[in-house]
Amino acid sequence: MGLCEVITGKKKFHGGIAIPHCKNTAQCETIKMGVPEKVTIPMLQHVGEPCKVLVKKGDEVKVGQLIGASGKYVSAPIHSSVSGTVTDISKMVCMNGAYVDAVEIKTDGRQEIHESVKPPSYHNDAELLELIKGSGLVGLGGAAFPTHVKLSPPKEKVIDTLIVNGAECEPYITSDYREMVENSWNIISGIYILKDLLKAKQVLIGVEDNKPEAIKIMTNIANTSGKIDIIKLKTRYPQGAEKMLIYALTGRKVPSRRLPMDVGVIVMNVNSVSFVAEYVKTGMPLIKKRVTVDGPVVNNPSNVEVLIGTHLSDVFEFCGGFKEEPYKVIMGGPMMGVSQHSLENPVLKFTNAILAFDRKTAESVKKESPCIRCAKCVQVCPMNLLPLFLNASSIRRNTAGLKKYNVMDCIECGCCSYICPAKRHLVQSIRLGKVLLRKEES
Amino acid sequence: MAEKSDRKLNNILMMSSSPHIRSKESTRRIMADVIIALLPAVAWGTYYFGPRVLLVALVTVASCVISEFICEKIMKRDITIGDLSAVVTGVLLALNLPPAIPLWIAAIGGIIAIVLIKQIFGGIGQNFMNPALGARVILLLSWTQHMTNWTNPRMPAAADTVSNATQVADAVSTATQIADVAYSVSSVADAVSSATSVADAVSSATPLIYAKTGQDVLGGVARPEYLDLFLGRVLGSIGEISVLVLLIGAAYLLIRKVITLSIPLSYIGTVALLTWILGGDKPFTGDFLYHILAGSLILGAFFMATDYSTSPVMEKGRIIMGIGCGIITVVIRLYSNYPEGVSFAIILMNLLVPLIDKFTIPRAFGGESRIERHN
Structure with a gap:
């Protein structure tokens, strides 16, 4: 055949x-994490329009209940991952920097399933x-x-x-x-x-x-x-x-x-x-996610099935806690993931990993030194761009240069920053360059 | 609640833009690799010309590092002598000097390379021409007789020839001074170049003189065999004589991925092709192998033309640079008064690098006119 x-x-x-x-x-089989004491579910866990909160403080919610929705097409509804009581509707900073509502729920541990789930x-x-x-x-x-x-x-x-x-x-x-x-x-x-x-x-x-x-x-x-x-x-x-x-x-x-x-x-x-x-x-909506928990300071690296909205601190706790205070915590992979300012941030729909780094690993991202034009960034760029010139254009706020060197084609994979012997923050400057160009074009 | 937010603020974690891991590559590591790759050439120079070579190298390296330090202090820049780039410039400069060079000239060479060519234009990565080569050319034009005295300090038998050579060179340099007084730039240049070639001929030094004059015997010394050129049993600059040891160093740089083959191959290939076509009495009879092995082509192609700051970033641009270097080298070797043109070729092409970079911007993946292709 x-x-x-x-x-x-x-x-x-x-x-x-x-x-x-x-x-x-x-080789770590997925282990199910229990229900945390409380969860925080932000209303923006997708690309597009943030959802509006459909519940209010004091409401009882059940597993799979719709708690956030938006009338816009490019958006995704948000469901409760636990059963319990809404304790607060707070504001939090999302990964893209937006300031959005978040529903805080104190769990009752019963995990009763909402009647809409069938x-x-x-x-x-x-x-x-x-x-x-x-x-x-x-x-x-x-x-x-x-x-x-x-x-x-x-x-x-x-x-x-x-x-x-x-x-x-x-x-x-x-x-x-x-x-x-x-x-x-x-x-x-x-x-x-x-x-x-x-x-x-x-x-x-x-x-x-x-x-x-x-x-x-x-x-x-x-x-x-x-x-x-x-x-x-x-x-x-x-x-x-x-x-x-x-x-x-x-x-x-x-x-x-x-x-x-x-x-x-x-x-x-x-x-x-x-x-x-x-x-x-x-018929059970997206309320849980498998998350790889790893990094040099995590005691028991594992794959954990986590309810969305669980705080990172609870997940790390479940994995045996830390060997030492983490210096940097990343949601996602080390190449494209987003560093977190707090361990109280929740696991989101698309979180595939949370990593905790010690000072030594995190500080391999060192101080910049001058570009020596070695062109290693050019050799590794999968999009065939010239990161060193994008970097220079971005620093000089030269939008014509950014356009000439195709800044918008960058996929921000991080290869150039990774390989750069001068430790230049190439991807970071390219991101700023994109914002600069968008601002000028609008 | 207040207590909790306080704790959050105090425990704020380190934030930065991705990627969160970096490779072990560093500027210092690259420069250290270049130094390692140059060591065989230094070692052969020391063996063939005697321990004075080490002294010359020590003086150029010290001069480069100290001038970089002082310069950066005065200009209130970060001190970058730790990245070893000044050491690389020093070693390269030493390899481009004649073994009998007075030490004070070697020291001035280091100062020119670092202050005039590197730091004034912004330091590492900003220099517009190769510092070691730029310094060499300035030294050649300033102290022609010393820079073209190719005697081997280890061989006392050559003493007679040396004094002869020096006298003639002296005479010529007097001529240069006279020409200087004559206010004519072109005649100065002429005088200088004739000084070079006469001095060269008299000390019967570099192998390229035989190619230049078309003679097989000069001053009682026969034209060197290919094997002598390959192994380095000839006269010339400290680091250019042995093709073998240079290739060992080049292989190391290639394995460590410090350089790519684009520039060396296109450069050497162009020289070979053009000297084969134009170098003989009739077309297509030139002795291209002699032109590859003799002079500083191998040193220049692998170690000088590949200098990051002064070579194009795209492979396409690098091939253009190599071909350009090859053409200029051959034109100088065959049609000018100078026997050798590698230094001039490389620094001239260095000046064109920004232009080459401008015209070789690659098409981004999926960029431009490919939109209709798949639908």
């Missing part, structure tokens, strides 16, 4: 870096899309883009390929890997649901070749069902970046400032796909 062959990716993207994998938790039924694509919208699903790979928007391309865009992203190229994180090992059947059922919805002709699952067990398991299952190809990718950061992944799997290049749908592709994270299958079965 030839089905057992593992296909290797077609194209190698330009640049990229080899970084330490640090996948310490790869196995859904649907008869056509429109109803399925409505269901996915109601589930609160956002891109779980970390981008947090509302899934129902991604799954509704305009009519003129023909989607022929569904790509399932299991590359997981960031160091430390193993939550996608655990999903492939533990819930592979869910992923496959999710793929069938989405493939029918999108009318896609082919499905490609991309996995980096440092995860042979995941490749083996997924290949075995895909063989019995057919029409799904598992594609082994070279382990190279940022292999899991959307544009790089599409290029590696199909040889198609997503044009500058366009979306994957412009080349007939939709990319979904393995966890998102798996959730779709789960939701269609049970």
Whole structure:
């Protein structure tokens, strides 16, 4: 039959870096964390319009109850992950810097399920899309883009390929890997649901070749069902970046400032796909998340199933606490994750890892020294940009230069900052450059 | 509640923009790699020309490091002697000087390289031409007789020739002074270059003189064999004579990914091609192998033209730079009064680097006209 062959990716993207994998938790089976004493659920956990709070102080809420919604299309509803009492509607700073409402709930530990949660039924694509919208699903790979928007391309865009992203190229994180090992059947059922919805002709699952067990398991299952190809990718950061992944799997290049749908592709994270299958079965909205808890100061690195809204301090506590005071805490991977100002920040829908670093690891990000024009940043940039000139233009607030060097094409993967021998804050300056250019253009 | 927020404020965690990890690469590490790669050439120079070479290297390195320190103190900049870049400049400068160079000239060379070419223009990464080469050229124009005295200090037998050479060179430099007085810039240049070639011829020094004059025997000394050139049993600058030890150092830099092959290959390739076409009595009969092995081409192509600050950032630009260096080198070697043109070629191309960078901005991944291709 030839089905057992593992296909290797077609194209190698330009640049990229080899970084330490640090996948310490790869063999850590997911453990369920109990219900914390209280949770904080912010009203912005996605790209788009923040939700309005639908409950008020003193209300009783149950698991799966809708507590935040927005009338806007690009948004995702927010549900309670616990049963208990709303103690406060406070304000908090979100990851993108926005100042939004957050619902604080004191849990009662009973985890009573709300009456709206029941196995859904649907008869056509429109109803399925409505269901996915109601589930609160956002891109779980970390981008947090509302899934129902991604799954509704305009009519003129023909989607022929569904790509399932299991590359997981960031160091430390193993939550996608655990999903492939533990819930592979869910992923496959999710793929069938989405493939029918999108009318896609082919499905490609991309996995980096440092995860042979995941490749083996997924290949075995895909063989019995057919029409799904598992594609082994070279382990190279940022292999899991959307544009790089599409290029590696199909040889198609997503044009500058366009979306994957412009080349007939939709990319979904393995966890998102798996959730779709789960939701269609049970009707339980997105209220929990597998989180890789790791870092040099964590006592027991593990993969934990966490209720959304649980404070980071509770999650670290569950993993045996700290060996020493953490100096830096990161939500997401060390290359693209966001550093947290407080351990009282909650776990969000798209949180795939929380990492705690000691002073030594964190301070490898040293003081800048002058650029020596070694061009290593040019050699590693997967988008073929010139980070050193973007850096210079950004510092001088030279918007013409930023435009000339294609600042908007930067995917902020961090390769340039990582490799820079002068330790220049290249990505940071490029981010500022984007803001500068946007301001000027508007 | 108030208590809690206080605790939050006091325990605020370290925040920074991603990425949160960095590689072990550092400027100092790169510079240390370059120094390691240059050590074989220093060692061979010391063996062949005697321990005086070490003294010259010590003087240039000390001069570079001290001038960098003083300069940065005066200019109130961060002191960067710890990044070892001044040491690299010092070693490279020593390798580009004749072994019998007076130490005070070597010291002035270090000052010129660091103060005039590097620090005044902004320090590391900002210099517009290679500091060591710029200093070498200024020394050559200022003290031509010393800079073209190619005698081997270890061989007393050559003493006669030396004094001869010095006398002639002296005479020529007098000529230079006279020309100077004549206020004619072009005649000064002429005098200088003839000084160089005459001095060269008399001390019958560098192998390139044979190529220049087309003679097989000069001053009773036969043209060196390819093997002598390859191993470094010839006269010349301290670090340029042995192709073998230079290639060992270059291989180290390539393995450590400090340099890429674009510039050296395109540079040496261009020189080979053009000297083969134009270097002989008839077209396509030139002795290109001799032109590759003799002179400072290997030193220049692998160690000087690849200098980060003064070479293009894109591989495409680097190939353009290599070809440009090759053309200028060959033109000088074959058609000017100078026997050697590597230094001039590299510093001239250094000046074009901003322009080359400007014209080789790459197309971003998925950029420009590729929009319609897939639909």
